[in-house]
Structure formats: C-alpha cells, structure tokens
Amino acid sequence: MWFDKILLISFVLLPSCFCLDTFTLNQAIKDGDVLVSGREIFALGFFSAGNSSNRYVGVWYNQISNQTVVWVANRDNPVPDTSGVLSINGDGGLVIYGNNRSFPLWSANVTLSSPNNSIAKLLDTGNLVLLENEDSQKVIWQGFDYPTDTMLPLMKIGLDRRSGLNRFLTSWKSKDDPGTGSCSYRLDPSGFPQMILYKDGAPWWRDEVASWVGQSCCTVTILVNNADEVSIMSSAKNNQSNFSRTVLDESGTFRRFTWNDRAQKWTELWSAPIERCDFYGQCGPNGNCDPYVTNTIDCICLPGFEPKSPTDWYSRDGTDGCVKKKGVSTCRNGEKFVNLESMKIPDLSRALVNMNMSMKACKQECLKNCSCVAYSSSDKTGCVTWYGELMDTRVQPSNGQNLYVRVDATVFAQYAKKSNDSLSKKEKLAISLVSVLALFLLVFLVYWLLRMKRKGKRRRDEYSFSFFNESTGGMEPAESSISSDLPFFDLTTIAAATDNFSLANKLGTGGFGSVYKGVLFNGKEIAVKRLSKTSGQGIEEFKNEVLLIAKLQHRNLVRILGCCVQDEEKMLIYEYLPNKGLDFFIFNETNKALLDWTKRFEIIHGITRGIIYLHQDSRLRIIHRDLKASNVLLDASMNPKIADFGMARIFKGDQNEANTKRVVGTYGYMSPEYAMQGRFSVKSDVYSYGVLLIEIITGRKNNGFYHEEHPYSNLVGHVWNLWSEGKVLQIVDSSIGESYPVNEVLKCIQIAFLCLQEYPADRPTMSEVLFMLGNDADALPSPRKLAFLLERSSSSMGGKLSTHEGYHSLNNFTCSVVEAR
Structure with a gap:
C-alpha cells in the first residue's frame, strides 16, 4: 500500500510522456497526453465519444484527421472529467484512475513477481501491450485479447483452449457511448468453426469461416484449429499499405472499411446483413431462403419437406420452418440425394466434420446412417454431415457450395436432371412418346411465333423507315440509309429492361428527353435515350443521331446498340457507361x-x-x-x-x-x-x-x-x-x-x-x-x-x-x- 501511495504522488511530480511509444512505472499518461506508436500509425490517449463529456482511454489512427477509435480500455467505466490518468501500478499492471487515486476505474488485472521492470508499449498494429521488461519483450497482457467493436489486422478472434480466453467483438451502445452494446461477433467452435453475430443474445447473422479464409484485395486471413486454440486472424498483404478495419456497429451490421488516402475518407468494401435472406434462420428449420425467386415468397422448403404452418408460411412468416412430408421414409428405402447448387450451407454447430474423407465416401457415410439428413464439403474439401434440423440455409450465388439433401425416390425423380437410369422400360416408352408429342408441338409453336414475329417486324420496320425517310432531305442515298446491322428493339423489351421507365432507373434529363438505365433479359446493361413526346427539336436530333452514329465505330465513341420506333415512342439504345x-x-x-x-x-x-x-x-x-x-x-x-x-x-x-x-x-x-x-x-x-x-x-x-x-x-x-x-x-x-x-x-x-x-x-x-x-x-x-x-x-x-x-x-x-x- 505504501508503494502505491508513493506511485500516486509521482503522477503529479514526474513529467508526462509525449509522442513516445512506451511508458514505465515512473511515468503516466494524463488526459491530454498522447502515446504514439513507433512509425506514428496509431495513437493512445484520452478521448470523448460523440457528444459525451465522459473520457475514455482509447487507440485511434494517428495519421487520419477524423478521429477513428479502434480500441477502448475503460469502455464501461468512463472518467467523468479530465482528471484521468493511465499508469502502471505497484503490481506491474495497467490501471486508470479518476479523481479518486485510491480506487482504479479500470485495471488489466496483472500481478508480476518483478513489477518494477514492466513497461507498456503501443505497437504499430494498434495493439497496446504490457511487457515484463524492456529486454525480454515477453508480452504478459495485450489489448488485442480484449477487442471492442473493431477487428484490425493481426488481431485474433476466437477461443484459446488452454486459458479459456475468448476473444470477440462487441458493439458500442451508441455513437456517444462506447460501452458494451447488445451486439457481439464471435467464433463458434462447436461442430465446425463458424462466425456468428448475436443481437440481444440471439443469432442475428451467420458467416462461414471458409468465406474469411484466403486472400482478398487487401488482406490474407488464416484459420487455426488445433488442440490449443481455434481462431481466425487477418494480415495485410505485403504490398498493401492502406489502413483497413472491420467494425460491428450498434445496429448489428458488420462492415469492412479501407482508407482512401486520395479522397481522405473511409471506403466501405462490404457489409452484412443487408437483405432479408442474410438474417439468421429467416425461413426456419429445413427452410431455404432464396432472394432470387420471381414470386413474392422468398422462403421455400428444402427437397422432401413441406411448410409446418402453411398459413403463416404463405403470409411470408417462415419462422416455423418446414417438416418432413408425411408418410415419406428415407431410411434404407431407395433414398438418394438432391444436389442444391450455390448454397450457404446450414448451421455447422451440430454438424460432424471429417477433413480426410472424400465426397464419394462422405455420401456413403451419410447413407449408412438414417439420421443423416444432408452432407456437403468443408470449403470444397473434407466431409460435413448434418443430423437433425437444417437451419439457416439460403441460395448464395457468390461463394456458394453444393448441398446434398437426403430424399426419397419420388422426390428425387422430381429434382434429378438425369433420371433415365432409374426408370422401367414401360416408363421409358411412355416418356419417349410424350417427348415426341411435345417436340412436335414445340416445333409448331416456334414456327407460328417466328411467322408472327416477321409480320410484326415488317410492320415496325415499315413505320421506322418511313419515319427516318422523312428526315433524309437532300442527303445522298448512301448517306441516308440506316445500317442494316442496327437492330430495332421492341417497346415491351425496353419497358421491361427499364422497369417501365421507373424513376429509380432515370440517369438524367436533357432537351431531347430523358435517359434511363436498363438491363436486358441476357443481363446486359444498357442506356436508353427516350425522346420527349413534346420536343419538336428532339425529333430532328433523334433522326440525325441514328443516321450518323449507326455508321460510326470507334473505341472513343459511345456505341449504339439499336433503336426503338414504335407507336409514339422513339428511343436510342446505347452501351451503358457506369462512370457518367x-x-x-x-x-x-x-x-x-x-x-x-x-x-x-x-x-x-x-x-x-x-x-x-x-x-x-x-x-x-x-x-x-x-x-x-x-x-x-x-x-x-x-x-x-x-x-x-x-x-x-x-x-x-x-x-x-x-x-x-x-x-x-x-x-x-x-x-x-x-x-x-x-x-x-x-x-x-x-x-x-x-x-x-x-x-x-x-x-x-x-x-x-x-x-x-x-x-x-x-x-x-x-x-x-x-x-x-x-x-x-x-x-x-x-x-x-x-x-x-x-x-x-x-x-x-x-x-x-x-x-x-x-x-x-x-x-x-x-x-x-x-x-x-x-x-x-x-x-x-x-x-x-x-x-x-x-x-x-x-x-x-x-x-x-x-x-x-x-x-x-x-x-x-x-x-x-x-x-x-
């Protein structure tokens, strides 16, 4: 106790440290002092959040003018005024005091056998570490073990199985209060490791670790899963000097940023959850969320399942999920597996994983156990099998995997692309006859549609060319004819591409009319220049532009894809250029x-x-x-x-x-x-x-x-x-x-x-x-x-x-x- 009293007196008598990256037992960081890392990347000191007057010890980017805090020590125990001091106490641990120097507001809870030699250092990674002494560089405590709302490169998220230390992110309460919020982002080690975002204690969003592991534009991420620990850690690429951070905000959104030095602002690279299917268990057990379906219901049951509560299900409430169809047996009764492509595989917490098993062996392993309902690979290697309910499944075209769901023979026949090997001779004959009849009807339908299309095109072309011939005036025939390569688009095609010329797709307006962004059925993006019906000047410009640009092809001229002259509508269709x-x-x-x-x-x-x-x-x-x-x-x-x-x-x-x-x-x-x-x-x-x-x-x-x-x-x-x-x-x-x-x-x-x-x-x-x-x-x-x-x-x-x-x-x-x- 006498040593602590001497130490507290030293807070007043000894000079404070400025712009250093370390401080020792005989030094202290007062409110207003700043500790700066060796290459001046990060700074540590007291700060206030938003409009709050409370003071916190935190770490922020030193070279960014808009203060961006990445770690907070006393987030739940602020200093109410500017009397705060960060120091090393008599036991060798870090403490924060307010006015009352007898009771710390926050401490690192470290006790050393030789406390007089401990030293605190701010690293260029943003990590505040406590070293046993300056020579050994042995870390006895570090801020990265207690992250707040931000994940930085070289920071681990996960469980240390030896010490029981669990590192995870927790959101701030608000912009004005960095206290522990209601959202957390953790690595779930049960089953196969996965990342889960919790809100108010319940799963809010789930991310497979496989989507983290590997290389991105800015970072390299690795997964460690052994007897000592299970964790993920990202590091910047060797040639990547930009700052990057991943933040869990108070609304429950996980965001990844990189610093744009030229524009002097943070650029958001990615965030989740965004759409309805991102949220955990949106379609309940055994339900599959598909945001790309054309109808209004984005929840569908997995093969072999049906809605548990049809009334709620078709009212867009899928929380009850799906159950096995009644009277269906999938236990040694000729069952097979339906392959669902591009899927976010189900919750892995109750799955079994064998990293050394091939997919062929995985299928046989699942077939042998009647409780096995599905199998897949772990990031395209190994074997993952599920027993019981399949939770939080969705269609995911980007980085999706194949999920093989166990079904009976009837359901398999409905889903299988090639089911010919499983059919009898009578069934094959029946299918052949139906196929021939269907082919005959199809040929007749195609012939009829082509004939009607030719008639419609002839009528449109007659109208279109008569429209353009009115504008050719004294031009020579070779100059006034429209290139035969210039397609004429149907009005319904352009209306569908632009969502019926919706305001959301409007790019701008000029003297001729308006320009809209559109997407054709094949996914090609277009720009549609729509002539105003009241613009007399625009009609002349429209005719002139078609007659000219149809003949011009150069990499530095905008390319015309076609035009539409139908009823009272006159439009030019161009390649879409995203940068305006x-x-x-x-x-x-x-x-x-x-x-x-x-x-x-x-x-x-x-x-x-x-x-x-x-x-x-x-x-x-x-x-x-x-x-x-x-x-x-x-x-x-x-x-x-x-x-x-x-x-x-x-x-x-x-x-x-x-x-x-x-x-x-x-x-x-x-x-x-x-x-x-x-x-x-x-x-x-x-x-x-x-x-x-x-x-x-x-x-x-x-x-x-x-x-x-x-x-x-x-x-x-x-x-x-x-x-x-x-x-x-x-x-x-x-x-x-x-x-x-x-x-x-x-x-x-x-x-x-x-x-x-x-x-x-x-x-x-x-x-x-x-x-x-x-x-x-x-x-x-x-x-x-x-x-x-x-x-x-x-x-x-x-x-x-x-x-x-x-x-x-x-x-x-x-x-x-x-x-x-």
Whole structure:
C-alpha cells in the first residue's frame, strides 16, 4: 500500500510522456497526453465519444484527421472529467484512475513477481501491450485479447483452449457511448468453426469461416484449429499499405472499411446483413431462403419437406420452418440425394466434420446412417454431415457450395436432371412418346411465333423507315440509309429492361428527353435515350443521331446498340457507361481528386483520337458541333467516349465549311465564326476541344467563371492572362497534387491556346494536335490572338456586354438554337 501511495504522488511530480511509444512505472499518461506508436500509425490517449463529456482511454489512427477509435480500455467505466490518468501500478499492471487515486476505474488485472521492470508499449498494429521488461519483450497482457467493436489486422478472434480466453467483438451502445452494446461477433467452435453475430443474445447473422479464409484485395486471413486454440486472424498483404478495419456497429451490421488516402475518407468494401435472406434462420428449420425467386415468397422448403404452418408460411412468416412430408421414409428405402447448387450451407454447430474423407465416401457415410439428413464439403474439401434440423440455409450465388439433401425416390425423380437410369422400360416408352408429342408441338409453336414475329417486324420496320425517310432531305442515298446491322428493339423489351421507365432507373434529363438505365433479359446493361413526346427539336436530333452514329465505330465513341420506333415512342439504345460524364468528375470538388494528371492526360488522348476519327478516319466526315465535358462519357476503366451526335453534321469528301441559320450548341464552347456568323467546319470542333482542354487542366467551367484579378475575363481569358504574366501554373487544378509533369501540363495549355485562336485557318487540325501531344513543346508555335475572351464591364449588373482591348464574347450564355440574322 505504501508503494502505491508513493506511485500516486509521482503522477503529479514526474513529467508526462509525449509522442513516445512506451511508458514505465515512473511515468503516466494524463488526459491530454498522447502515446504514439513507433512509425506514428496509431495513437493512445484520452478521448470523448460523440457528444459525451465522459473520457475514455482509447487507440485511434494517428495519421487520419477524423478521429477513428479502434480500441477502448475503460469502455464501461468512463472518467467523468479530465482528471484521468493511465499508469502502471505497484503490481506491474495497467490501471486508470479518476479523481479518486485510491480506487482504479479500470485495471488489466496483472500481478508480476518483478513489477518494477514492466513497461507498456503501443505497437504499430494498434495493439497496446504490457511487457515484463524492456529486454525480454515477453508480452504478459495485450489489448488485442480484449477487442471492442473493431477487428484490425493481426488481431485474433476466437477461443484459446488452454486459458479459456475468448476473444470477440462487441458493439458500442451508441455513437456517444462506447460501452458494451447488445451486439457481439464471435467464433463458434462447436461442430465446425463458424462466425456468428448475436443481437440481444440471439443469432442475428451467420458467416462461414471458409468465406474469411484466403486472400482478398487487401488482406490474407488464416484459420487455426488445433488442440490449443481455434481462431481466425487477418494480415495485410505485403504490398498493401492502406489502413483497413472491420467494425460491428450498434445496429448489428458488420462492415469492412479501407482508407482512401486520395479522397481522405473511409471506403466501405462490404457489409452484412443487408437483405432479408442474410438474417439468421429467416425461413426456419429445413427452410431455404432464396432472394432470387420471381414470386413474392422468398422462403421455400428444402427437397422432401413441406411448410409446418402453411398459413403463416404463405403470409411470408417462415419462422416455423418446414417438416418432413408425411408418410415419406428415407431410411434404407431407395433414398438418394438432391444436389442444391450455390448454397450457404446450414448451421455447422451440430454438424460432424471429417477433413480426410472424400465426397464419394462422405455420401456413403451419410447413407449408412438414417439420421443423416444432408452432407456437403468443408470449403470444397473434407466431409460435413448434418443430423437433425437444417437451419439457416439460403441460395448464395457468390461463394456458394453444393448441398446434398437426403430424399426419397419420388422426390428425387422430381429434382434429378438425369433420371433415365432409374426408370422401367414401360416408363421409358411412355416418356419417349410424350417427348415426341411435345417436340412436335414445340416445333409448331416456334414456327407460328417466328411467322408472327416477321409480320410484326415488317410492320415496325415499315413505320421506322418511313419515319427516318422523312428526315433524309437532300442527303445522298448512301448517306441516308440506316445500317442494316442496327437492330430495332421492341417497346415491351425496353419497358421491361427499364422497369417501365421507373424513376429509380432515370440517369438524367436533357432537351431531347430523358435517359434511363436498363438491363436486358441476357443481363446486359444498357442506356436508353427516350425522346420527349413534346420536343419538336428532339425529333430532328433523334433522326440525325441514328443516321450518323449507326455508321460510326470507334473505341472513343459511345456505341449504339439499336433503336426503338414504335407507336409514339422513339428511343436510342446505347452501351451503358457506369462512370457518367467527364463533367461529373472535373467539376465536382470530391470526384475530381479521383483523376490524377496521368488519367487526365489519357482522357485528353482518347478525346483527341475520337475527334480525329470523326473528322478524317471514318467513311463520313462528321462535325460534332456540341463538344463539351458533359458529352464525354467515361466507361468502367475511365476511358473517354464522345456522345450526343444529335447536333452533328456530315460533310461531303471535298466540303470544308458550311453555313447555317440554325446555330445549335453550347455558348462557351462555340467558335466565334459559328456563334456570330453560322459558319462551321472541323475547326469549330477544334475550338471546342481547346475550351475542353482548359477545363480538364483547371478543373473549372469556362461558363460563369469569375476571378477578382481578371474580373472581365472568362476562364479562357483568365488562363491567357496568367500565361502572359508567366503565372499560368497557378490555375492548374490543385486536386492533381504537386507531382505532375510541369512541361507536359504547359504543353497542353499551349496546345489549347493554338486551338482557341481567333481565325480558323490558324487553328491546327486534330491530327496535328495528336502529334503535338506526343512530342516536345519546344517545337510548338506561339499562339496568336485568341478568340472570345469574355470581358465584363464593371456595370454588368444590367446584363449588358461591353468590350475591352478589342475582345468581345457572348460565351457566358447557353442556348440550343439561335436564328442568325
């Protein structure tokens, strides 16, 4: 007792430790002090949870600004104020004191024969360990043996059979209270090891250990099952430096996260339970939960079983489960096994396991015992047999296994794919006759359906082609005919694919109408561009887009799969691109960080190649006329694809320029000769490309841009002014970071200026742009006078435009049609 008193006095007299990874008997961690692991990955100290004022000793990630706590010592015994102290007591164990230094609020319950030498250390794994002395490095207590709600790499979950120590996760009570909650995640060692999540003491979700063991994107997980212990432990891959953690939250959801350093946030990789069939015993004993059935009842009985309570069963209450069908014997009565594929096998707590038995021997072993109701493999090896009720079974296409359920001969005949060997000669003859008759009826039905389909297709094609012929005007026949390879989709097919054009599947809206995501019967994802019935402008764009894009095939152009022209509906069907438009990334403060300079430069190259194909490599010469960030879509690999050809025009082989009274497109991207005089050419697209290049580099929109240093300029004008002042790198998107190749960025800016020159003849062709992108900037010419540098007068509140230094523009407006004078 006298030693403890001296020690308590030392809390006040001795200096506290700061930014060390250890502390000893003569040191203490006060509230406000921080213990930091050797490589500064984790920190330990006092913290408050959420809105609570209580103080807890915990471990969190030191390098993540948003404090993420992974372990708590005194979770059920908080310090009510900031008087807390963590220290090593006279017995050599860890203790936490509040104001009352006589009675600890928490202790590690360790007694050492030589307590004066013990030392506490925070490891880079997040594990707080108590060592016998600094030299031996013998661990006598560790925080990883008493996890809270988070599982970290190198932390074990399971049972130490020698000491009886059971390591498991328990949730917090709430965001404000890290006390022991009502949910726990444990390894169940009975039968064959499995992981079970409990809520309020009852099984809530079950996971097979086999789904943990092996390699994932970030970790390697192993199972230890011997006489000393049964446990699982994960470790980060050798080449994996990202932080990862698995958390059991207070709602009973198990979540796995990894840290996204670029976006500075935790990314959820996986969580469970999610859907109804995930929850334990959803369909009761001998029931099988199948979330993929087409009807509304997702509980079905396993083969040979029937609902115990049919009324409750068909009311979607499957808790009573299923029982053996009456009058059915499966004991040495010619019984067999029905193979159910892609299954989450039943609860393993009462199963018998033989890891050295083959599947063939496993089947015979189960047949010999009339109490054996099913068998399977343990992660595709060994033998698992069940006796009694089969609980918590479900269809699981991903990582599912084969489950063989014991049934009588009658049930087997209903399920077996090949039952011919078990039939008599009379039965074979009867089946043969029925098969011949069925085949004859099938052939007749197919012939009738094909004939009706041809008639319907002929009527639709006549209507479709008459619709398109109205728009061909003076085009040559070779140009106006739709490719015979372009399929016409039936309206019912598209309606089914888009769930009858539901709002949940709506991707966006434009002047033409709306775009929907759809999934065809074969599982292929599509994007459906549906023309608005009230859009007169959209009809012309629709016809134009079909006539053009049906003839274009290039990896950097969006691919059309077909169209639908039926009744009053007019739709284009495209390949579905999951990453939306380029504008979704470069103009969004969060998303733009996902595009580093290397990826942006690849996107620039892809856009360039796509325009070259339109201008010179396709059998038609196409002027897009509406090239902008929102019309560049990104596929799953972030490859760019130019889209929206509703405003495009075809040039004949010797045609270089055209005039129009109908100016269409987006101001801010239009070339001056097109916006003011209605003249367009390939150089009009080159100008739009230059604006787009500036936007990709700066991450800002040309339209609506304002900067106090150059208040009268739009984005292009502002960048030009910075270029003239030698400060152009100030405008480079900060989310790219500071490690980008400066010369390459400067080269792209100079190429953009060459594309933005006032006179079309001064602008390069897209082939020349591609050559410039692949070569040094030293050979590039200096840009001449730029076009359309927007100048705003100081009295622009009235909306009027003024000119400064000879430049003028209308590029801060957006419109789709302008009638030229």
